[in-house]
Amino acid sequence: MGENLFANYGEVVAMLLFGIGFANLLLQKNLIKKIIGLNVMDSAIYLFLALKGYIIGRIDPIIIDGDLNAERYINPVPSGLVLTGIVVSVSVTALMLSLTIRLYQRYHTVDLDEISILLRKEGK
């Protein structure tokens, strides 16, 4: 168990980061900190995916000298997945930030609990 942790230290880091991001997104009251947590969580997954695609001793999958031997190159699929994932997480982040701006303009705070209290006072 212990040597596995050391051999796969990249994955361990990715999982720790995922946990940190997840906890921040769930537990922070401040919306901006929540969004930072979201980005840390997503980036951790992309780190994990990128690590899965990388094979030590191989080169990036761009054919230059006509060498079609797949054994020379790393796995390109995870890189494609990471790119797609980044697009998704950018759009989600943009949406979250715009929601935060709307809430801030209305209630002059980015604390979600305070906003809930203010809403209850409004009584609607």
Next chain:
Amino acid sequence: MDLICNFPCISIVMCILGGIVSSALKGRAAKYLNAVILLAATIMSASVFGYTIMTGESFTYVMGRFPAPWGNELRAGVLEGGMALFFCVIMTLSLFGGQEKLHTEIEPQKLNLYYILCDLLLSSLLSLVYTNDLFTAYVFVEINTISACGLIMISQTGRTIEAATRYMIMSLLGSGMLLLGICMLYDMTGHLLMENIHQTLRASVTAGKFHVPLMITIGMLCVGIAIKSALFPFHTWLPDAYGYSTVSSAAILSSLVSKGYIFLLIKLIYRVIGFDVIYASRVTDILFVFGVAGMIIGSLSAIKENDIFRMIAFSSVAQIGYIYMGFGLGTQAAMVASVFHILSHAVTKALLFLSAAGLADASDGSRRFLDLTGSGYRNRIAGIAFAAGALSMVGIPLFSGFISKLLFAEASVRNSGKMLPAMIALAISTILNAIYFMKTVIRIYTPVKTDQGTILLKKHKLFAASMACFIALNIFLGLCSDWIVDLIETGLEMFV
């Protein structure tokens, strides 16, 4: 390859294109485009459904003609075709039913934005139903979340923006876990297509490899989707999100969005991980416990509620609990019951939300129970529709709710270990359902002297027609349940 085999792909692409074109259109034009798209998608899904019933087998559509382990695929069987048809029909009826109200709820210049979101939502629902590729499923899960968030906050009040924010936060937690689960599956198997993952996983399970990672992955996938579909303890965002958004949005969100995720979970259970593996992993027991807890606590919260929309929303929590309880029972019969309950709940909940809006209109827009007294006389169509929906939710024979409760009860009898808790939970939840729904029905039919005018059928033909369709669909599900249950069974067998 027959022409019909292209329909799943065409319907998805058509919806996305419709969304893009709508952004350049005026509200009215976008509305007509949306209606055309809905109609076309309904016809296409119906023909896919009919085609799979006729041929008796599923078909796979290869996107871009890249062969199996590398390319992206769509797949349609009886259950997929039927679900797609059902989603299209419910969406059409919900939009038509809430259309008149919609014009009063959102600003005219924003009307086309609403229809963009509807088009995108439909495209993502269809993709979730048809896709055979896990990463595509993830991307469309996110598109679904984004468009659902837009539907919640289209009428920009403080409440809806806050509800949308809470919805996004919970949803993103869920999709993070879902994505991590998919990545771990990819790590273990090296595939993204469902069949390939299934074969590789089966080989490693028989070889006894990857036991711990597989358990964690199953947990991640199940919990991720459970968060997104608002299973109890993750339901806190739901009452606000459904209760304060526009009526059509509430109907669509409660009856379709969470169902799309649940359908994805069914596909994961059957086509990716394998029914027996999931069941042996005991994750289903956790789903069972939370499902049962949701059934009771959702109903209890609904009883305490003083706002008719929030009451219906809390009732959704209970109904989602029923579906997960079916997953937790872990038998084929229970799965059939869950799928039937998806249909039954979608039909009934959309009906309830729309008719509740009609009742509120007849009471100066108030949603408090006190003001709703006697509103069944002031808006007769909405009153009848609400009563029909309430009867179905409680489980009166003739309506679809009765059949799903019956199927759950039958399924739980066959599972010796969980029979007692499932039966008790069903009984308690039915009684609680009866308490809050019958209380409401009695209240809206209590005569009261007021100066509020009655709402006439003539002025709201579209609303009345959509209510009539919903009631007819509900009774159809209740009366033709044998045929539908047979179809669901065939569809589930085609999954493997």
